[in-house]
Amino acid sequence: MDLWKRYIPVLFLLALVVAVQLITHFTETSYYLTQLTMSAYYSVVVIGLCVLMGYGGQISLGHAGFFAIGGYLAGALTTHSLLPIKSHGLVAFLHKIGLLVASKDLYGGDLLTVEPWAACIVAVFTAGIIALAIGGPVLKLKGHYLAMATLGFGIIIFRIALASAYFGEADGISGVPSFKLLPGLEVSGSFGARVLNYYIAWMVVIMGIILLLNLIHSRVGRALRSIHGAEEAANAMGVNTARYKLYIFVLSAVFAALAGVLVTHYNGGIGPSEAGVMKSVRYVAIVAVGGMANLWGALIMGIVLNFLSLRGVFGSYDDAVFGVILIVIMLFAPEGILNINPWQRLKSLFSLLAAKPGENTTE
Amino acid sequence: MQYLRMTPELFIQYLFAGITYGIIYAIVAIGFNIIYNTTGIINFAQGEFVMLGGMTAITMTAFMPMPLAIAVAVLITMVIGALIEMVFIRWLESPSVLRMIIITIGISILAREAALHTWGESVRALPYFIGNEVTSVTILGAKISPQVLWVIGVCSLMVAGLSLFFKFTSLGREMRACAANRRAATLCGINAKNMVTLSFVLSAGIGAVAGCVMSPITYSDYEMGPNLAIKGFTVAILGGLGNSLAAVAAGLLLGIIEAFSVSVLPLAFQDAIATSILLLILFVRPHGLFGSSEAAGLKEF
Amino acid sequence: MALLEIDNLNRHFGGLHAVNNVSFSVEQGMIKAVIGPNGAGKTTLFNLIAGNLPANSGTVNFNSTKINGRKPYQIARLGISRTYQNIKLFHGMTALENVMLGRHIRSKAGFMAGMLNLPWTWPEEKQIKDRSMEYLDLLGVADCADIEVSNLAFGQQRGVEFARALATEPTLLLLDEPAAGLNIYETAEIGRLISKIRESGITILLVEHDMSLVMDISDEIVVLSFGEKIAEDLPHNIQQNEEVIRIYLGYEDV
Secondary structure, eight states, rough: OOOHHHHHHHHHHHHHHHHHHHHHHTTTTHHHHHHEEEEEEHHHHHHHHHHIIIIIIOOOOOOHHHHHHHHHEEEOOOOOOGGGGGGSHHHHHHHTOEEEEEEEESSSSSEEOOOHHHHHHHHHHHHHHHHHHHHHHHTTTHHHHHHHHHHHHHHHEEEEHHOGGGGGGOOOOOOOOOEEEETTTTEEOOOGHHHHHHHHHHHHHHHHHHHHHHHHTTTHHHHHHHHHOOOOHHHHHOOHHHHHHHHHHHHHHHHHHHHHHHHHHTTEEEEEGGHHHHHHHHHHHHHHHHHHHSSHHHHHHHHHHHHHHHTTGGGGHHHHHHHHHHHHHHOOOOTOOOGGHHHHHHHHHHHHHHHHHHHHHHO | OOSOOHHHHHHHHOOOOOOOHHHHHHHHHHHHHHHHHHHSSTTTHHHHHHHHHHHHHHHHHSSOOOOHHHHHHHHHHHHHHHIIIIITTTOOOOOOOHHHHHHHHHHHHHHHHHHHHHOSOOOBBOOSSSSSSTTEETTTEEEEEEHHHHHHHHHHHHHHHHHHHHHHHHHHHHHHHHHOOHHHHTTTTHHHHHHHHHHHHHHHHHHHHHHHHHHHHBBBOOOOHHHHHHHHHHHHHHHHHTTTHHHHHHHHHHHHHHHHHHHTGGGGGGHHHHHHHHHHHHOOOOSSSSSOHHHHSSSSS | OEEEEEEEEEEEEEEEEEEEEEEEEETTOOOEEEEEEETTSHHHHHHHTSSSSSSSSSEEEETEEEEEEEEHHHHHHHTEEEESSSSSTHHHHHHHHHHHHHHHGOOOOOOHHHHHOOOHHHHHHHHHHHHHHHHHHHHGGGGGTTTBGGGGGGHHHHOOOHHHHHHHHOOOEEETTTTTOOOHHHHHHHHHHHHHHHHTTEEEEESSHHHHHHHHEEEEEEEETTTEEEEEHHHHHOOOHHOOOOOOOOSTTO
16 A cells, blocks of 8 residues: 555664664664764754755745754743742743743752743744744745745844843853653753663654655645646646645744754753854755655755764864755756666666667658 | 934944945945846855955965955956856756755855865954054044045945946947847857856956955955845845846945944844845845836746 | 626736737637737736736626636636646646646645544545546546656646646636647647537637637637737637738738
């Protein structure tokens, strides 16, 4: 059945995730898991963006902005103490219904902060609302204008993060507590929780990819792809293209924000570089390398490139490497490197050569 | 009071600061327009031309007198502009907009990284063309650095020179023909590909000149490009993409708004002004302040 | 009341009056053709009806509802479907998927249902697929179902586009030069097909250059020249109309 065909790669991915963990366990290289966990979270941004760009045909140079909205809000809400305004009606009310937690800081001082689940929902929801609000006017634009508008959005988020004391200005936010998803299931960067967090991150990726695979194979997904293929004709077939573009924009923003929340709890902090334009460009680069409308390609490239980058393989040439990748792929393989099939290339070359003499015989 | 009280002298000072930055934004915007008109491409690496011009000139001053260093730097930047076009753009057959956006972004990253590894992260500056940082002339009671007048003068000359070039020289007219209708121009015997190369050379050249004259006041570093590019683009859109005279007006407008915003907004938010204006104009009037919506109806945004 | 009523419709681009005070109506169940020399405003007229362009003045009524001012997707949902002069298929999708898009307005699985792959969407998906295959079959391109549309021959692409338009189960079908680029055999084939579509109860408005096809299949013809309607009559009478002959043969005798 079709459904099986769709999910078999997911099962394969699951097996691979377990296998990698076992290998690192037996070869005592489990320090790799930290970067694999981070790569997994960044890949959540990438697969969301992939659906927006590859299937919806809309570029976004501002996705680091949504990542930052998620990360910064979750970080600030769960870190800044509300004790000084404890008597405020709203704070008291939140405390009463259990959305605030009391804890101690490093020096034993009392803290009263927002419960991570509540903060996470607020952060992701805010990103979704912002995407919904700006998506209307932004997605009316095309080509360069769309690219510039999303870039502009990213810059504004970056500037806000850099200029507000609440978000720690140039230092960002640190000391973000761990995030208890369920009893015993905690997103944190502590050494002992490394294997657990590796699995948490990959479960998030797998759930994300299942949702997106379902989506692109559904009625709505088909409509989305048709927008990319020929927007005018899609409209004439009764597809409300503006609304679908908006949906997918919001969805990809939510994916980015969720990744932001989880990375912030995992790292225990977030800084303004996460909101920078280079980050947005990087996400676009990975989607492009993976082949735009290729969810699995985007995921594989997201893991590989982020992992190499996080391991410091590219050294001080990190950004340069991404620049080169962008140019080379767009010049020579705009369909993405996974879509290059050398065998097929060769065959089409031969058929082209064979067709030349063939033309004469048909005359 | 928290902020400075506005005196007439201060007003003139802000005004000149606004004009100085504004005309530089206008030059970057014109660089966007020249390339956009002949190719339909927005060159995201436009700001890097300004950076390369300034940084190269600073390096060259170690070996030669400053006027010569500037001339050499501008020439080098023009050659780089030509190379970029020949290596990355020329041989692509009707590439999609998305592809071009990503390629020019890649070029801008590469140029920046190359600059980082050549010159490091340090902030440099060309010496003042006349006197030093405390030299000033008094205009309407305000003390203005002569370098400000250099920037305004040189940039105005470039704008005037460019409009004469496009109006009265046959080369300029050929470029405009390509902008109006590429196929028709090709049929008339104009080599459209060379016109595209020329447009890259021209916009690299004016960017580099601007990068040199502004360097003493604004300083130069490897990562100045993107910020300038976003402001230049804002100005280009404000004026209506492709319309260079309107870009000058829009540039001055943005420069002056930014200069005066210092008195009401925290400095940290100053750079967000241009971006906010950009978003606003894209949402409300993507055909620019001066463009007609009638003609815009036929364009794709 | 006629199915489609166009009343004093106007559209200009700057100084060019592309559609100038055009009025006519299309009765339920007929094949009506719009002809005219290049630049007569035929495609503009189609774009005005389908909602791709706003009219400067005048009205378009469909089933007694005013439809100009509505968005193309809303007009499509009211039962108007169309094909394009230069075929507009969804590239990157197979022929079958293209036609399945035609079933979009006849199905309802939403965003969340699709993302969660809810079981109740499965029979609907299957039905969309089966119906789409039927339409591909009707157009004789069923064997192309799983081929990406860019790889299809021109005639096959036209077939897929027709199937897609029919899959929406329209009341009114707008055909923009359906015979463009086809040879005489294919043109005759498409003529038979159009008649067959009409027999199934779908009203057809078409723009066409191929006179033999138009004369053959249409019940009524509207002639446009420089945006103005200069004649509206039965095919037989149009052939005799001096004004029409004059604009088609040139202005030498004026």
